[in-house]
Amino acid sequence: MKKLVIGALAAMLMTGTAHAEKIGVSIALLEHNFLAVMAKGMTDYAAKTPGLELQLEDAQNDVAKQLDQVNNFIASGVDAIIVNAVDTSATQAMTDAAAKAGVPLVYVNRQPINVDTLPDGQAFVASNEVDSGTLETKEICRLLKEKGKGSGANIVVMVGELSNQAAVQRTQDVHDVIATPDCSFMKIVEEQTANWNRAQGQDLMTNWIAKGVKFDAVVANNDEMAIGAIQALKAAGVARDSYVIGGVDATQDALIAMQAGDLDVTIFQDAHGQGAGSIDTALKIKKGEKVEKKVYIPFQLVTPANIGDFLNKN
Amino acid sequence: MTDVAAANDMFTARKRKSLPAEMNAFLGLVVLILIFEALGWSLMGQSFLFNKLRLSIMITQVAVVGILAVGVTQVIISGGIDLSGGSIIGATSMIAMSFAQSSVFPRAIYIEQGWVDLPIVIPIAIGLGVALICGIINGVLVAYVKLPSFIATLGMMVTARGVALWYTEGKPISFPTDGFKAIGEGLMPVWIFITVAVLFWLILRYTLYGKHTYAIGSNEAAARMSGINVERHLFLVYVIAALLAGLAALVLTARSQTAQAMFGTTNELDAIAMAVIGGVSLAGGRGSILGTAIGMLIFGVIFSGFIFLSVDAYYQNMVKGAIIVGAVALDQWRQKRQAMEI
Numbered sequence: 001m002k003k004l005v006i007g008a009l010a011a012m013l014m015t016g017t018a019h020a021e022k023i024g025v026s027i028a029l030l031e032h033n034f035l036a037v038m039a040k041g042m043t044d045y046a047a048k049t050p051g052l053e054l055q056l057e058d059a060q061n062d063v064a065k066q067l068d069q070v071n072n073f074i075a076s077g078v079d080a081i082i083v084n085a086v087d088t089s090a091t092q093a094m095t096d097a098a099a100k101a102g103v104p105l106v107y108v109n110r111q112p113i114n115v116d117t118l119p120d121g122q123a124f125v126a127s128n129e130v131d132s133g134t135l136e137t138k139e140i141c142r143l144l145k146e147k148g149k150g151s152g153a154n155i156v157v158m159v160g161e162l163s164n165q166a167a168v169q170r171t172q173d174v175h176d177v178i179a180t181p182d183c184s185f186m187k188i189v190e191e192q193t194a195n196w197n198r199a200q201g202q203d204l205m206t207n208w209i210a211k212g213v214k215f216d217a218v219v220a221n222n223d224e225m226a227i228g229a230i231q232a233l234k235a236a237g238v239a240r241d242s243y244v245i246g247g248v249d250a251t252q253d254a255l256i257a258m259q260a261g262d263l264d265v266t267i268f269q270d271a272h273g274q275g276a277g278s279i280d281t282a283l284k285i286k287k288g289e290k291v292e293k294k295v296y297i298p299f300q301l302v303t304p305a306n307i308g309d310f311l312n313k314n
Numbered sequence: 315m316t317d318v319a320a321a322n323d324m325f326t327a328r329k330r331k332s333l334p335a336e337m338n339a340f341l342g343l344v345v346l347i348l349i350f351e352a353l354g355w356s357l358m359g360q361s362f363l364f365n366k367l368r369l370s371i372m373i374t375q376v377a378v379v380g381i382l383a384v385g386v387t388q389v390i391i392s393g394g395i396d397l398s399g400g401s402i403i404g405a406t407s408m409i410a411m412s413f414a415q416s417s418v419f420p421r422a423i424y425i426e427q428g429w430v431d432l433p434i435v436i437p438i439a440i441g442l443g444v445a446l447i448c449g450i451i452n453g454v455l456v457a458y459v460k461l462p463s464f465i466a467t468l469g470m471m472v473t474a475r476g477v478a479l480w481y482t483e484g485k486p487i488s489f490p491t492d493g494f495k496a497i498g499e500g501l502m503p504v505w506i507f508i509t510v511a512v513l514f515w516l517i518l519r520y521t522l523y524g525k526h527t528y529a530i531g532s533n534e535a536a537a538r539m540s541g542i543n544v545e546r547h548l549f550l551v552y553v554i555a556a557l558l559a560g561l562a563a564l565v566l567t568a569r570s571q572t573a574q575a576m577f578g579t580t581n582e583l584d585a586i587a588m589a590v591i592g593g594v595s596l597a598g599g600r601g602s603i604l605g606t607a608i609g610m611l612i613f614g615v616i617f618s619g620f621i622f623l624s625v626d627a628y629y630q631n632m633v634k635g636a637i638i639v640g641a642v643a644l645d646q647w648r649q650k651r652q653a654m655e656i
Contacts, residue, residue: 031483032483032484033483033484033485159627162627162628190624192621192624192627193627198570198571198572198574199378199566199569199570202569202570203371203374203375203617204621206367206371206374206375207368207371207375207617207618207621207622208621209367210365210367210368210371210618210622211358211360211368211621211622212360224572224574227572228570231571235500236367251486252421252486252488253486253488253489253572256419256489
């Protein structure tokens with residue numbers, strides 16, 4: 001916190017300097033692991049950009065505080081503002097304030113409710129949720145072909161919490177990929193929820209094995225359920241080379257499972273990249289360049305081939 | 315002394331009458347199994363029940379909540395309710411696991427302090443210690459401060475979840491030692507559940523502790539008149555419930571080989587539902603561990619049965635809900651009938 005204050009003071013002193021650009025950043029909750037990595041992506045970007053000053057503020061999950069921060073940014077004459085919204089349904093006020101003052105505003109990671117009506121000079125930077133399940137399923141499709149199962153393969157799908165948007169989207173992605181001619185040899189034989197949960201993933205897989213379900217691949221909506229499935233498959237003595245298995249999130253546990261050869265595919269959401277991307281987009285708007293209203297930072301596919309790049313990222 | 319004996323007699327008479335409660339649950343279990351068995355042969359071409367792996371997973375997948383339900387059952391019999399079990403599982407799991415990590419994992423939480431590869435008694439003792447503290451707070455609030463048990467344990471439900479989230483700011487803790495994993499491996503959760511269930515079945519049925527629990531749940535004023543130290547007894551009931559939640563947490567953590575802050579969420583409601591389905595009366599004073607165990611098996615059969623038939627999880631929840639409501643309706647009807655007989 002002290003560092004932030006000093007940074008803010010330093011930034012205020014810099015305002016008078018001719019070529020310096022100043023960006024105000026309000027993060028919903030800096031304690032949040034993912035958001036902390038995202039903030040790091042911003043400060044890293046600023047560190048290698050001469051003349052760029054960041055004023056980084058923590059909104060501490062307080063909607064009112066975040067709005068105050070944005071208004072203070074505007075009052076102190078920043079060149080652009082980046083907001084990681086506390087409440088994605090309360091973004092209109094910030095959009096209005098920034099638009100009135102003519103200050104560029106970039107939302108990052110959390111999609112604002114008014115994303116489709118953002119005025120000029122405002123944008124949203126994040127990863128496209130559609131990509132995660134799609135990347136996962138495509139890679140599993142590729143691996144199955146590589147194993148010579150391109151003429152027909154059974155897959156089982158482990159779904160996250162039924163009420164959760166990411167679970168619904170990722171499961172839809174699996175269906176969409178299978179609908180393409182390239183991967184139409186894959187057939188879903190079972191699809192059930194295990195609530196994102198490892199123990200429930202274990203239970204679900206054991207129940208499937210008991211039933212005698214024959215499958216060539218396991219597509220899980222997240223890594224925890226995939227790891228649960230791996231534990232159950234091991235306990236039941238199912239041969240490792242008889243199936244391909246993938247998850248999403250690239251958690252520490254998943255990466256270690258992958259290093260041990262237990263997991264084939266996972267997907268990394270690039271927090272650092274989203275942070276850097278938001279600054280990049282803000283600077284472009286400031287310079288008057290044309291940017292898309294939605295700027296997507298790609299999810300990244302993690303496999304044993306490139307796992308080294310991800311071990312220390314989360 | 316004679317008063318206590320009289321109260322005991324009264325309670326034994328009540329208990330004999332409550333036998334059909336378990337019978338209902340047992341019949342329900344049998345009917346469910348028969349339905350799945352018939353559907354299995356007609357739709358899947360295989361037996362539902364006579365499958366060693368399915369039989370074992372049916373019990374294993376509900377054993378953790380079953381352990382919790384044993385503790386909840388004695389609370390309900392004493393006339394109270396315990397909503398804190400699921401959150402105590404979360405807090406216990408996180409804290410115990412941080413002392414059960416293997417040095418294989420370079421980012422173990424206490425690796426700098428050298429607290430890795432510890433003998434399993436340490437995480438077990440620390441875990442049960444956390445649960446004990448929660449139980450003491452619950453017990454004091456209910457028995458001595460006289461808060462309604464719903465409120466006191468609701469407070470603990472929120473607080474213990476807060477502790478679980480605060481401990482690592484939501485980050486999971488993984489990679490336990492092989493010794494710790496053994497607590498949850500294979501059928502170990504089932505054996506632990508059976509041990510706990512038999513122990514508490516005997517305690518509730520044959521010891522003074524059990525008799526006092528029923529007596530307080532039936533009529534607290536009468537129990538007090540007959541010389542039972544109601545405060546001390548209720549305190550013990552809540553402490554034991556929390557300790558069993560702690561034990562459930564250890565089993566779940568070892569089985570998952572990870573601890574996550576949201577572990578145990580809504581488990582308290584499943585535990586209450588198991589007890590209620592098994593004929594434990596929410597009005598207190600009636601029910602048994604045997605009934606709860608049957609309720610637990612009904613849950614296990616439903617989970618496995620629906621996966622067996624590849625039924626959508628949406629329907630599973632609807633059926634689960636219907637069974638809970640049906641069981642309570644049956645309980646109400648039975649109580650009314652009993653009241654009329656008296």
